[in-house]
Amino acid sequence: MDETAKSLSAAHLPSRASLAAWLGTAGTALLRLLPAEMAHDVGMSLLARGLLDYLPAPFIEPLTAGMRVNVPGIGELAHPIGLAAGFDKHARVPGAFARMGFSMLEIGTVTPRPQPGNPKPRLFRQPEQRALINRMGFNSDGAATVAERLRRLNWHHDRVPLGVNCGKNKATPNDRAIDDFLQVMTTFDQLAQYFVVNISSPNTPGLRDLATPSFIHSLADEVGVMLPRVWVKLDPDMERSEFQAIIAAIAHRGFRGIIVSNTHRVTFPEVGGQSGHPLMAPSTACLEWAHSVHRGELPMIATGGVLSGADIYHKMARGALAVQIYTALVYQGPWVVSKLLIELAAELQLRGISHVQDMIGSYYRE
Ligand SMILES: Cc1cc2nc3c(=O)[nH]c(=O)nc-3n(C[C@H](O)[C@H](O)[C@H](O)COP(=O)(O)O)c2cc1C
Structure with missing residues (x-):
């Protein structure tokens, strides 16, 4: 029996849940026989065809005692584990991710x-x-198509808030980037609970050059009344002083918060952005760098290397209000939220904390 199934049965969940976790894990292992992107596409198609309808729902509710968190502008969440951007880029199956138990979803980059x-x-x-x-x-179906898909879903944000991660087209020069971000936001104005400005993906040439205080100021001038709905997603590869200067600008201009962090740029064995365990340390360090600027005043959502309940603890102790995961879902399968919640509950118990909300920022108080 693998780790996910073991931890679920250890929590004395109904045997159907253990069976479902085992099936989910076995299915994930089978998908791993395919090339990575093909596996993703097959998995998404199965979800679109209602795969989860044939399996018992993950048993999330009994695992959420003491897990409620409040993320300003996003909502009161049943627990702190959300889906990171990039998994459902085109809003093909947000309902399936809600069913997996994620407490918030981010679609895009669009x-x-x-x-x-x-x-x-x-x-x-x-x-x-x-x-x-x-x-x-940034492979994208484009804002109009994705927005139409969401419109048809008639999404209830009060159940599972959904945000849109906004990007710029590759062909758009950097001095017109703000127009692209605004266009995506305007298209989703009535459809998204929150927005994320993505200036941190390593795979669009020049995108990270936008991560400067002067761009943040220009963006704030243009975004205007939508500012309290806008989060900025940052990369973990900046120098500390550079990173902190941007944080100061973001806090000063009244953005809703920051998402820390996107992937870490690598050139070996492949060129691209690395996610998962090797990202945990650098992206968690960025939370500390940011906190030393805003001292808890600027809301932070953590993403980067969260693979266990202990990882969630470390992110929240360093000031994150919630976390988002991507790589954990790839390796641990569709019951990953239940597994992480069980581990997080153990973490709380170990530390004598009764409510996950009390973990937030505890590292700076110890
Ligand atoms: C295949 C893949 C595609 C991604 N696409 C996006 C994207 O379109 N926009 C974005 O902001 N982040 C994207 N990300 C980054 C994730 O949202 C997340 O920040 C990162 O993977 C770190 O979390 P993790 O370690 O849990 O995977 C992508 C990540 C992966 C692995």
């Missing part, structure tokens, strides 16, 4: 116009490191 992204292969597994390298390059 670009204003459709674009194919980089040539394949562009997604690679590094199983020994529990990591992925991707250079997808």
Whole structure:
């Protein structure tokens, strides 16, 4: 029996849940026989065909005692584990991710116009490191198509808030990037609970050059009344002083918060952005760098290397209000939220904390 199934049965969940976790894990192992992007596409198609309808729902509710968190502008979440951007880029199956138990979803990155992204292969597994390298390059169906898909879903944000991660088209020069971000936001104005400005993907040439205080100021001037709905997603590869200068600008201008962090740029064994375990330390360090600037005043969501309940603890102790995962879902399968919640409950118990909310920022108080 693998780790996921073991931890679920250890929590004395109904045997159908253990069976479902085992099936989910076995299915994930089978998908791993395929090239990485093909596995993703097959998995998404199965979800679109209602795969989860044939399996018992993950038993999330009994695992959420003491897990409620409040993320300003996003909502009161049943627990702190959300889906990171990039998994359901085109809003094909957000309902399936809600059913897996994620407490919030981020779709995208969506670009204003459709674009194919980089040539394949562009997604690679590094199983020994529990990591992925991707250079997808914002493959997007484009804002109008994705928005139409969401409109038809008539999404209830009060159940599972859904945000849109906004990008720029590859062909758009950096001095017109703000127009692209605004176009995506305007298209999703009535459809998204929150927005994320993505200036941190390593796979769109020049995108990370936008991560400067002056760009943040220009963006704030243009975003105007939508500012309290906008989060900025940052990369983990900046110098500390550079990173902190951007944090100061973001806090000063009234953005809703920051998402820390995107993938870490690598050139070996493939060129792209690395996610998963090797990203945990650098992206967690960025939370500390940010906290020393805003002292808890700027809301933070953590993403980067969260593969266990202990990882969630470390992110929240360093000031994150919630976390988002991507790589953990690839390696641990569709019952990963239940597994992480069981581990997080153990972490709380170990530390004598009764409510996950009390973990937030505890590292700075110890
Ligand atoms: C294949 C892949 C595609 C991604 N696409 C996006 C994207 O379109 N926009 C974005 O902001 N982040 C994207 N990400 C980054 C994730 O949202 C997340 O920040 C990162 O993977 C770190 O989390 P993890 O270690 O849990 O995977 C992508 C990650 C992967 C692995």
